[in-house]
Amino acid sequence: MAIYIDPPIWRARGRLWSHLISDVTFDELHEFAGRLGAPPRAFERDHYDIPDEAYDRAVLLGARAVSCQEVLGHLRRSGLRRPKFSRPPSVI
Structure with a gap:
């Protein structure tokens, strides 16, 4: 089990x-x-979008604090990434 949270900068x-x-x-x-x-x-x-005031509680509950780039990397490697906009397949 691994839950990750990036810094509240968004x-x-x-x-x-x-x-x-x-x-x-x-x-x-x-x-x-x-x-x-x-x-x-x-x-x-x-x-999940988490407000800055809940960040410390998330870490106390066990979320691993990582960078924004690490969050994206974990999502991609896990296969759970669901981009907002996906490109249509290219036509040749």
Whole structure:
């Protein structure tokens, strides 16, 4: 089991946010987010958006603090990455 969180550096709606991910399953991610108190609406495709005030609690609950690049790498390697926009297949 591995849950990761990046630093709260993402600005949106007047706040700073982190991304919370799993490198195993979405079930694991949803379970952890529930323990953290993140609402279901905070889930976006492949991660939860976590406000900066919940960052320390996430780490205390066991999330591993990593860089933004590491979060993306873990998502890609796990096969759980769901890009917002995907390119259509190229036509030859």
